[in-house]
Structures are given as C-alpha cells and as structure tokens.
Amino acid sequence: MKGLILKEMYMSAKYFKSFIFIVAVFLGISFFGDNNLMFIAYPCLLTSIMPITLIAYDERCKWDIFSQTLPYTKSQLVSSKYLAGLIFSTVAYILSIAVLTLKMFTNQNFNMDEIIFYAIIMLIVALFCPALILPFVFKFGTEKGRIVFYIICGIFAALMAIFTKNLYGDSSVSISTASITPLLAALAIIVILYAGSWILSIHLYKKRKF
Secondary structure (H helix, E strand, O other): OHHHHHHHHHHHHHHOHHHHHHHHHHHHHHHHOOOOHHHHHHHHHHHHOHHHHHHHHHHHOOHHHHHHHOOOOHHHHHHHHHHHHHHHHHHHHHHHHHHHHHHHHHHOOOOHHHHHHHHHHHHHHHHHHHHHHHHHHHHHOHHHHHHHHHHHHHHHHHHHHHHHHHHHHOOOOOHHHOOOHHHHHHHHHHHHHHHHHHHHHHHHHHHOOO
C-alpha cells in the first residue's frame, strides 16, 4: 500500500502543478476578498476530486490493466485513490483554515464560531463529491464516469450558490448565530456516505472486467 501511495504522490507532483496554482489563487481570493463560501470551499473541492484525474492517467497508460499483474489486491488499488484524495484535501483543508484564521486576525474580527462553521462546511465539501462520483468511475471508467462527474459538480455548485445566497442575503443572520448542530449532523451523514462509497467502490472494482 505504501508503494501505491508513493506512486500517486509522484504522479501528482508531475501532473498537478496547475492544480496547485489554482488552489493558491483561490486561497488568495478568499484572503483578500469577501467571505464568499465558494472561494473558501473550492480548494477542498478541487483537491478532493484529484483521484479522478489520477484514474484517468492510469487508464491512459494502461496502469489499470498492468496493475493486475502486480502483488496488489483490487481493494488496495481502490483504497490508494481514496487515501490520496484524503491526503490532498487535508492539505487544502489545513491551508484554507490557516488563511481564514490569518484573515480574521488581520482584520481584527476573529470569531471561533465562524471558524468552526467554515471548517465543517469544508469537510462536507471535501467528502461529498468524491463519495458520489468515485463508485461510478471505478465501475465504468473515467470516460463514462465523467458524465456523472459533471452532473454532480453542477448540482453541487447550484446548491452552494443557493446556500450562500440564503446565508448572506439576510442581513439579520450572522454566522456567529448559525446553528452548528445541523451541520454536524450533515457531516456525520457525509462521513458515513464516504465510508460506504469506499466499500462500494471496492466491490464494483472487483467485479469490473478489463
């Protein structure tokens, strides 16, 4: 498993330089701009779906076929992608929290409730999309799975826009008074969904014919 994770890291270092630039841009926008939820959460979203691009590169160089000759189980092959996604999104998550906290200190308006609010939202973002998309990708491959990818990302972007409008549209509502309990409940559901997605992807990949 360690070898598979290293392989994902090497591939990421070679192919994902543009991803790093985009994440840096959005972190900068979230620091200097308004507290737009999309800008704050996007780095976590982008890094969480990087495993899909890794799978696409694997298919292009026939790694998905070649790996069947190596002493790795299909469970390990699937798990390496999920673990890589967690590593990428964790780094983006920490950087996003750090930027948000630094911005608050700079503006002298530090608010722990707001930090917790955004931290939970970013965790939900980082887990939700890959949990829904990856089983389709492992079942049908990236070409067919890409359709599901675009549909889910479109729906997610629309939901984020609606949520942001409702959050900031009412001047009487502030993040400091927002209820954290519903977000924690939603996060618990997403964590269970992510774990179920992981198990389902392993099951589907085992049945997939190459």
